[in-house]
Amino acid sequence: GENVEQHPSTLSVQEGDSAVIKCTYSDSASNYFPWYKQELGKGPQLIIDIRSNVGEKKDQRIAVTLNKTAKHFSLHITETQPEDSAVYFCAATHNDMRFGAGTRLTVKP
Amino acid sequence: NAGVTQTPKFQVLKTGQSMTLQCAQDMNHNSMYWYRQDPGMGLRLIYYSASEGTTDKGEVPNGYNVSRLNKREFSLRLESAAPSQTSVYFCASSEGRGEIGYTFGSGTRLTVV
Numbered sequence: 001g002e003n004v005e006q007h008p009s010t011l012s013v014q015e016g017d018s019a020v021i022k023c024t025y026s027d028s029a030s031n032y033f034p035w036y037k038q039e040l041g042k043g044p045q046l047i048i049d050i051r052s053n054v055g056e057k058k059d060q061r062i063a064v065t066l067n068k069t070a071k072h073f074s075l076h077i078t079e080t081q082p083e084d085s086a087v088y089f090c091a092a093t094h095n096d097m098r099f100g101a102g103t104r105l106t107v108k109p
Numbered sequence: 110n111a112g113v114t115q116t117p118k119f120q121v122l123k124t125g126q127s128m129t130l131q132c133a134q135d136m137n138h139n140s141m142y143w144y145r146q147d148p149g150m151g152l153r154l155i156y157y158s159a160s161e162g163t164t165d166k167g168e169v170p171n172g173y174n175v176s177r178l179n180k181r182e183f184s185l186r187l188e189s190a191a192p193s194q195t196s197v198y199f200c201a202s203s204e205g206r207g208e209i210g211y212t213f214g215s216g217t218r219l220t221v222v
Contacts, residue, residue: 031208032207032208042215042216043214043216044152045213049210089151093208095207096154099144099152101151102151
């Protein structure tokens with residue numbers, strides 16, 4: 001089955017800096033790659049996604065890139081703010097959605 | 110608010126007790142899912158229901174059963190709880206399977222002592 005690895009497990013940045021989270025996947029048939037943000041005590045919330053026929057997608061301060069050949073994808077957050085502090089999960093989908101272990105992002109004011 | 114509603118939010122069980130976690134969605138979604146979240150392991154799929162009337166095992170189904178009661182409701186049952194089932198359980202739904210995002214509930218924190 002699909003195996004998704006996510007790095008780093010924790011990330012601390014200063015407000016205004018950029019943050020990058022990277023994921024790799026094993027199943028070359030995976031074709032949909034969502035990113036979720038989970039705030040304390042809440043369920044994961046979809047923040048951005050990318051499909052296998054697209055290399056990059058942006059939505060305001062967040063962007064995702066996908067390298068199908070290397071089987072890795074990344075989340076980029078620019079101009080980070082304290083409210084970006086949360087746990088972020090990547091996922092890869094081939095019928096079933098498999099999640100990475102998560103990255104705890106802390107943005108220091 | 111529209112979304113996925115899970116009950117209860119917290120539960121403590123003794124080893125061997127049984128319980129049912131409830132989930133309901135009001136978005137007219139076809140597919141529903143149960144995940145468990147453990148520290149350092151992300152979310153792992155327990156069972157899913159691709160459409161009303163169907164259920165299938167996910168990655169970690171042992172010790173659990175599910176019922177898709179109707180299009181809105183998907184319940185998860187622990188027949189004989191074990192300490193290894195201490196976890197946070199999330200229900201999710203989506204319009205279909207595949208290239209589409211899920212909407213998650215706020216979770217049930219279950220402790221088995």
